Ligand SMILES: CC(C)c1ccc(C(=O)O)c(O)c1O
């Protein structure tokens with residue numbers, strides 16, 4: 001029997017989807033489906049569209065808005081009971097929680113859940129207990145994406161933000177870089193990180209990651225994106241923290257997305273301690289590469305009013 005960690009009364013399952021605001025939804029659909037290989041699952045409904053890349057109905061939701069950025073981050077918990085426990089937990093810590101609007105539930109292919117705004121990072125999180133798994137076979141002809149991997153934000157309050165993400169949201173640290181970054185996993189999900197934070201003077205979205213099935217997906221993406229005139233802003237390279245091979249590129253709004261292959265997995269019992277890694281370029285890329293200036297600079301964090 002799995003027991004929640006460090007006083008957290010509920011268990012996570014996975015990072016379910018990320019919602020982004022984009023300024024030209026048609027361009028963004030063409031990019032995320034035509035260049036990265038996600039499949040449009042829920043056709044454009046008004047100003048929003050749902051894309052999938054694994055067995056679930058939705059991994060990326062795009063909303064047409066005037067300003068591009070991170071609208072919300074959705075975690076799936078382990079069961080319906082865990083969802084109730086999670087809501088009671090956040091309320092007991094004085095977080096305002098509100099139900100997912102009925103108008104969005106069908107579109108999102110979920111049974112329900114709640115949203116909670118975290119004021120230090122500015123991020124609105126959504127918690128759900130299940131998501132539809134459609135019968136339609138994925139078209140993976142462009143890239144064999146395995147899953148939405150992680151979302152990373154920029155914060156100017158790294159220590160405070162980590163304190164709440166650890167103590168209140170129950171994320172566990174997998175690695176730190178001194179005064180620069182923290183990578184966090186959602187127990188008992190084994191992946192090295194589903195969420196991370198990087199210190200920056202300008203808070204915002206850092207990047208959204210998709211994990212691919214083979215290293216060839218990274219190499220093929222590089223050539224496909226170059227041929228399509230997409231800006232590659234870092235990589236290919238290998239990250240020290242999770243051990244993954246990575247490639248970062250810019251979406252039509254200049255927001256950064258990442259393809260990565262391979263990631264350390266943590267056992268549920270007796271995991272290794274989080275490491276304190278050196279703050280150096282080598283930590284970010286063991287192959288010695290350097291990011292371009294545009295790397296992870298674009299994308300506002302949308303206020304809770306976008307999620308009510
Ligand atoms: C450069 C960014 C912050 C970064 C660093 C390390 C990893 C990893 O170990 O997987 C990432 O995924 C990153 O995005």
Ligand SMILES: [Fe+2]
Pocket residue numbers: 150152207209258
């Ligand atoms: Fe990443």
